[in-house]
Amino acid sequence: MEYNHADLFEGVADAVGERVALICGDRRLTYAELDEHANRLAHHLTDAGVRPGQHVAVQLYNGVEYAAALLAALKIRAVPINVNYRYVESELLYLYRDSDSVALLYDVEFEDRVAATAPEAPKLGHLIAVGGAAPSIPGAVAYDEALKAADGTRTGFPARSADDLYIIYTGGTTGMPKGVMWTTEHLLFAFWNPTLPRPAKPEDVVEMARNGGPLVMMPVAPLMHGAAQVASWISWFMGATLVYTRRFDAADVWRTIAREKVNSLTITGDAMAVPMADELARGGYDTSSLLAFVSTGAIFTGTVRDRVQGLLPNTIIMDRFGSTESGSTAEAVAGSTPEKGLRFAPDVADVTVLDDALRPVEPGSGVIGQVARTGHIALGYYNDPDKTARTFPVVDGRRWLLTGDIATVAEDGSIAVYGRGSQAVNTGGEKVFPEEVEAVLKGHRAVYDAVVTGIPDERWGNRVAAVIQPSGGGGEPPSPGDLDAHCRRELSGYKVPRVYAFVDEMKRSPAGKADYRWAKQVAEGAAEAEGAR
Template sequence: MDYNLADLFESVADTVPAREALVHLGPPGGAARRLTYAQLDAAANRLAHHLRDSGIAPGEHVGLHLYNGVEYLQTVLACLKIRAVPVNINYRYVADELARLYRDTDLVAVVFDAEFTQRVAEALPRTRMLRHLVQVGTTEEPRINAVPFTEAEASGSPGRDFPSRSGDDRFIICTGGTTGMPKGVVWRQEDLFFSGLGGGAPTGRPVERPEELAERVAAGGEGLVFFPTAPLMHGTSTLTAFIAFGFGQKTVLHRKFVPEDVLRTVAQERVTSVSLVGDAMLRPLVDALAGPLRGTDCSSLLSVSSSGAVLSRTVREEFTALLPGVLLLNNFGSSESGFNGTATQDGKGFRIRVNNRTAVVDPVTHRPVAAGEPGRLAQHGHVPLGYYNDPELTARTFFHEQGERWVLLGDMATVGTDGVVTVLGRGSQCINTGGEKVFPEEVEEVLKAHPGVYDAVVAGAPDERWGERVAAVVQPRPGVATPSQGALQAHCRERLAGYKVPRVVVFADCIRRSPSGKADYRWARGVVGGG
């Protein structure tokens, strides 16, 4: 057996077939759908046979245009079983964006929720390879030639008669949709297992052979409950579910993120680990815990982790005051690198003690920078192969050094003499004001610490003298007097160098973010006049 995700899942399912694997909860009062490992495996087998019988061949790409649900993970597993490549799709995309994504990733099939039928129908004539559609649920919208998911599942065999697989089989994670069209990051499954899934032990010793994963499950018990609250189309949530599968534990899902429902589920399902994305998801949970859901039984909860966006100190402190016994983690990683490390925030900034596969390098020479000098974070070892259908971007982002494959990440950072890395921010969002570099995340952190600010995004606006000036879009906190621009500038001036203080503050009813909670900087630049 190789380090193949389908093989590994099947080995766990054979070890603990009667153990609960997946629970999808509907709205309050609605029925839950519960599947054991054996049931989830059989359901994935049925869909896998349908896809294979429909002509989907190994190596071909299948899009997942779905909200969270059993069907999402079932489809991922079905693709892996027949060596097809699952491709996540942002469900907020309109028809033009979908058509481009379908073409750029060479999709031959799409499994989609009925709510998106009209958009899929509009994009379909502009595709070149898409030939098979499977629709989850029903709709009153114009019907397209799609197989109902229930029929697709019923038509397939629950058994396993699949060809042998390989750790070299592919897995694509689309990323980058908040600043432009997404890029398909191409992973070998073995690399993804060790880098994105921790090699079967995210906080301990990775397995040394594939069979060891099931052996660990057999020797251990159950009781851990993982709850990825962000959309599964955000890579972190899907990988969280597969980490749970690797432990032989339970994953809980909601169709969409509703803070009050999340807290009720923590109590009902005895959730031990919640994963989310930044303040945009943790702050509403804090508000619910401090308000209508005060007193909710969260005694089972061991940890809450954020990936993809940094938790501000203010929100972390508010959460810790409500649930002091829960470990709050700022996990650092990306679709291009998997997991890099867990960060802390102090007076010196956002700091991570990275793993031994991470370095800070000069983006041109790829040589390690001196202590204190800024550079780009880079990772080697188990890293992706590149970006799908984009050799130019692949050449700019991936390189070989001393026989190893490296990836340059988007984050600028410095490294101290103690080996601790301080992350400055995304290089692509860096604001150049008169030659001084300002990273939005640092200014956002300070703005969010003001009692009158609920959320904030910082971007660059054109300036005739300085090239760019720092500008902020601020969402005021409800029930609190809205601070003036001058008050926010004074607040920042006490904590930041003068050139980092926003020259312009635009107030908005709501900050636009992706479904996974990441800030939409392209939108922010438009709001502040940056185009």
């Protein structure tokens, strides 16, 4: 057995095959059933010509088929590729081509976009349609029919390695998405559950799962987001039951928590926490089983966190820090928030802050640098050696990841994070981190969501601008004057937005990530309209 996700899942399935591994809607599969299901898909992919090292794209909503696709690809030493199901044709074509995918599983809801783009991706030779009637794309096969004809055993699968590749595409808010490459061993340890002892050998993972209790875990984000994928593996390697909803809907999430007695919930920041809190406040949901409410991968503001805690007084609320490239690295220090200053306590010793000379920042010195990690980190970016070299420098023979998060180290060793350097607004020589301003804006009672960006300014180079989605419910929307006064109570003057653009709905990814390109265009349009008046 290797530190390989397919090896480990098969070991867990052999150890606890009768346990329920996955629930989605009215579908429930035990570990043994999910293993057999994935075996059938793996054999079908092999029969279709997919070979070790080749890439299998997955353009699906959450469900049994997505979980099986991850497992099946790894079983035959192929590489699963996550596809954002919101992508339009040009973005899809870029991803199909950039990832060099040779096969694609897609939900029939996306068939028009797939039909328009797949023929333009020369390596994409095999299409599998999930759901609906017979696929309309020439040469595509129906998922259920493909599995009926396939072998459900593990016969003939190649021996796997801890160095087998796993790719997660990430980003796309400021540029086209990039494929983050991991070995399965480094991925396993980088995202290891920090509450559990680290395994000394692969067989230890199976024993932990065998001895695990009847835990029910639910990642709410879409599986095309890395956070939900790694949360799924964490669940299975604990021998737990994993629960999905097909798409994010706050009411459906709470109904599912009540019905399946979910113990641990993982979301991605305010974009999910706010509608979930709104729905929970309406009442009528049984949350007595919920022990942990965990946010990761996006900003979780103090105002929203306090509201969630008030609605779930007996549940532990956690804010985790990490990225697709670094893994899960730290947890927010008690009492710290994006509004007041966000501080994280690292889980492992190989997380620190490096200064401009790529030397560790002395705790308490006040020197500003980048959060960095060594040890279990990604290999780099697929098809992008230049970005890989910039992001993963070698210092004194040691390979580091520079996360792009601007921070310093406090005297107690905690890391004070200011925001993403790539999003910082340079206005008159001062740096403004959007996350801080967004958190303050979302503390206003009439603001439902906020995204902050920089737009050109003749005098200052850039000025701070905010895109605002007002709260619903029939109340008065905020005025620019109201928001200005609110921000000036919490922020230095140079951080206060000079332009406000109001929208009916904020544009975010399905995982809650802000679309800063879109926000910049909206803010520039508002500034032009204001100037015309």
